[in-house]
Amino acid sequence: MSERLVIGIGNPDRGDDAAGVRVARSVHGGRVIEWADCSVLMDLWDRVDDVIVVDAMRSGLPPGSVCRFDAGLEPLPARAFPSSHSFGLAETVELARSLDRLPGRLIIYAIEVSDLSIGAELSDDVAEAVERLAAEINAQLGVG
Amino acid sequence: MHDERDITVDYLARVEGEGGFHLELRGDEVADLKFRIFEPPRFFEALLRGRRFGEAPDITARICGICPIAYQVSACNAMEDAAGVDVPDELQALRRLIYCGEWIESHALHVYFLHAPDFLGFESGIAMAEIFPDRIETGLALKKMGNTLMTILGGREIHPINLRVGGFYRVPTRAELDVLVAPLRSALDAAIETTRWVAGFPFPDFARDYEFVALSHPTEYAIHQGRILSNRGLDIAVDEWPDWFREEHVEWSNALHARTRDGRSYHVGPMARFSLNSDRLTEQARQEADRAGLGATVNNPFQSIVVRAVEMVFACEEALRIIEGYRRPVQPSIPVAPASATGHGVSEAPRGLLYHRYTVDDAGVITDAHIVPPTSQNQLSIEEDLRAFVPGQVHLPDDELQWKLEQAIRNYDPCISCATHFLDFSVERR
Numbered sequence: 001m002s003e004r005l006v007i008g009i010g011n012p013d014r015g016d017d018a019a020g021v022r023v024a025r026s027v028h029g030g031r032v033i034e035w036a037d038c039s040v041l042m043d044l045w046d047r048v049d050d051v052i053v054v055d056a057m058r059s060g061l062p063p064g065s066v067c068r069f070d071a072g073l074e075p076l077p078a079r080a081f082p083s084s085h086s087f088g089l090a091e092t093v094e095l096a097r098s099l100d101r102l103p104g105r106l107i108i109y110a111i112e113v114s115d116l117s118i119g120a121e122l123s124d125d126v127a128e129a130v131e132r133l134a135a136e137i138n139a140q141l142g143v144g
Numbered sequence: 145m146h147d148e149r150d151i152t153v154d155y156l157a158r159v160e161g162e163g164g165f166h167l168e169l170r171g172d173e174v175a176d177l178k179f180r181i182f183e184p185p186r187f188f189e190a191l192l193r194g195r196r197f198g199e200a201p202d203i204t205a206r207i208c209g210i211c212p213i214a215y216q217v218s219a220c221n222a223m224e225d226a227a228g229v230d231v232p233d234e235l236q237a238l239r240r241l242i243y244c245g246e247w248i249e250s251h252a253l254h255v256y257f258l259h260a261p262d263f264l265g266f267e268s269g270i271a272m273a274e275i276f277p278d279r280i281e282t283g284l285a286l287k288k289m290g291n292t293l294m295t296i297l298g299g300r301e302i303h304p305i306n307l308r309v310g311g312f313y314r315v316p317t318r319a320e321l322d323v324l325v326a327p328l329r330s331a332l333d334a335a336i337e338t339t340r341w342v343a344g345f346p347f348p349d350f351a352r353d354y355e356f357v358a359l360s361h362p363t364e365y366a367i368h369q370g371r372i373l374s375n376r377g378l379d380i381a382v383d384e385w386p387d388w389f390r391e392e393h394v395e396w397s398n399a400l401h402a403r404t405r406d407g408r409s410y411h412v413g414p415m416a417r418f419s420l421n422s423d424r425l426t427e428q429a430r431q432e433a434d435r436a437g438l439g440a441t442v443n444n445p446f447q448s449i450v451v452r453a454v455e456m457v458f459a460c461e462e463a464l465r466i467i468e469g470y471r472r473p474v475q476p477s478i479p480v481a482p483a484s485a486t487g488h489g490v491s492e493a494p495r496g497l498l499y500h501r502y503t504v505d506d507a508g509v510i511t512d513a514h515i516v517p518p519t520s521q522n523q524l525s526i527e528e529d530l531r532a533f534v535p536g537q538v539h540l541p542d543d544e545l546q547w548k549l550e551q552a553i554r555n556y557d558p559c560i561s562c563a564t565h566f567l568d569f570s571v572e573r574r
Contacts, residue, residue: 037302039284040291091270098273099280 004050006030015120016113020054026134028143038092049104057110064125071106163560181397192513213246214493216307222500223309226487234473235311242297244459249290250494251452256283262551263345289331311477332460339453343436351443356416365424383488402521409524412496414451429458445555482508
């Protein structure tokens with residue numbers, strides 16, 4: 001088992017959907033998944049003990065809200081993480097659980113989005129949340 | 145027994161996109177049955193008008209996250225037909241190679257995660273993974289092989305960006321393809337294992353005399369080029385598609401229903417390809433088909449899962465063959481000048497025949513676009529399957545009957561997102 005890993009998921013060119021990617025890019029050693037289905041997560045976190053995943057979420061909370069889920073304790077609310085690419089985040093976490101391929105610790109941060117327009121910038125609320133969360137994760141990692 | 149029963153499924157699970165079905169039984173008779181597609185229309189044909197001819201492959205690829213290569217290849221074929229150019233064999237082979245990746249990826253997803261759970265009594269692939277983790281790992285490994293092929297040739301696995309009218313933007317080096325050989329050999333073993341596994345599933349005793357329609361080529365198991373054939377004697381060039389088939393709107397579906405020109409249903413997809421072209425399968429694929437007990441033709445739609453597995457064996461062998469003979473083309477594409485013309489293009493998406501037609505003006509601007517995906521063509525056949533299948537199952541309680549009917553729909557691996565790409569739907573106002 002090796003170090004910790006931060007993974008951001010999203011389309012960098014679809015407004016707030018980029019939230020997870022932007023957080024991961026602001027974090028030391030962060031990895032991103034931009035153009036793949038989430039099942040590649042299991043390969044990315046293979047042999048890593050402590051993993052943080054950041055994704056966009058649509059749950060009905062105010063834009064910029066950040067939720068924290070501990071995948072070791074509970075399943076993710078699948079409806080909040082829709083995906084058009086066969087395996088979404090919630091499905092992948094449950095598949096990994098069934099296959100005994102979850103990392104020792106898996107924390108998911110989800111940022112509530114509002115504008116998913118093609119080519120749009122992050123909306124203000126989400127941009128603020130990205131900055132706050134990146135700083136918090138860097139602090140957890142002992143850098144920053 | 146019940147006199148009247150209604151079974152309605154609002155949201156079908158384990159299909160791509162949003163659809164459902166409604167069944168009304170009076171005694172043992174089917175009073176009403178509808179495969180409903182309510183995913184909203186997506187207007188792709190309208191947004192293609194006014195765009196440059198070279199943009200069609202990348203725009204239409206967005207119709208589907210599972211089978212973008214099918215859209216890109218059919219669009220390229222149509223544009224090259226309009227321009228009157230022939231892409232050289234060496235570039236065609238690379239298209240075939242990336243298409244093999246898409247077949248492997250899409251078939252692995254359907255066989256393991258969408259369809260196998262039906263036969264084994266699981267709600268989902270995730271539930272199945274708890275009991276059969278090794279099987280699901282095999283499925284994931286196959287899917288990853290397909291994705292890797294698409295990434296190396298296409299630049300990325302979702303909506304690849306490297307195909308263009310006339311060829312590719314960049315062609316891979318020999319070394320980039322050589323690293324695929326060992327994983328492809330493992331994937332071939334996995335595909336063979338898959339075929340033997342699914343061949344042992346319990347298949348309902350059901351068959352229909354389908355009119356199979358597929359692309360066919362004299363020397364290869366057709367994927368990206370050939371003529372359109374049927375098992376009823378049809379043998380036409382791709383540009384004759386509109387003369388032989390038509391589409392119509394029905395009120396319960398946001399996807400157009402395709403029929404033969406005289407109104408009959410027809411069936412596209414793995415079973416159609418297999419039944420028309422199985423003698424051109426690669427060696428091990430042919431052997432595995434024989435071992436699985438598939439005859440010259442497959443008429444039981446529940447056995448489509450076996451045909452998909454055989455096609456994965458084929459796609460692995462074919463990818464290995466193409467890589468073995470690969471010499472990097474000097475030019476990644478040939479020049480294509482726009483001409484005022486209409487072009488037709490077809491290829492075999494994992495789910496079946498995918499037809500594109502474009503009219504382009506002399507400045508290279510698209511003035512008309514028409515796309516007919518496989519699920520649109522199969523809708524009528526799906527409904528006829530259900531009508532024929534229900535009478536033998538009416539003894540089942542509602543929940544079991546519903547499960548069986550959902551399984552019968554999943555026989556077609558329907559892609560509802562593809563089927564609702566279209567523009568023209570009529571609204572009747574009184």
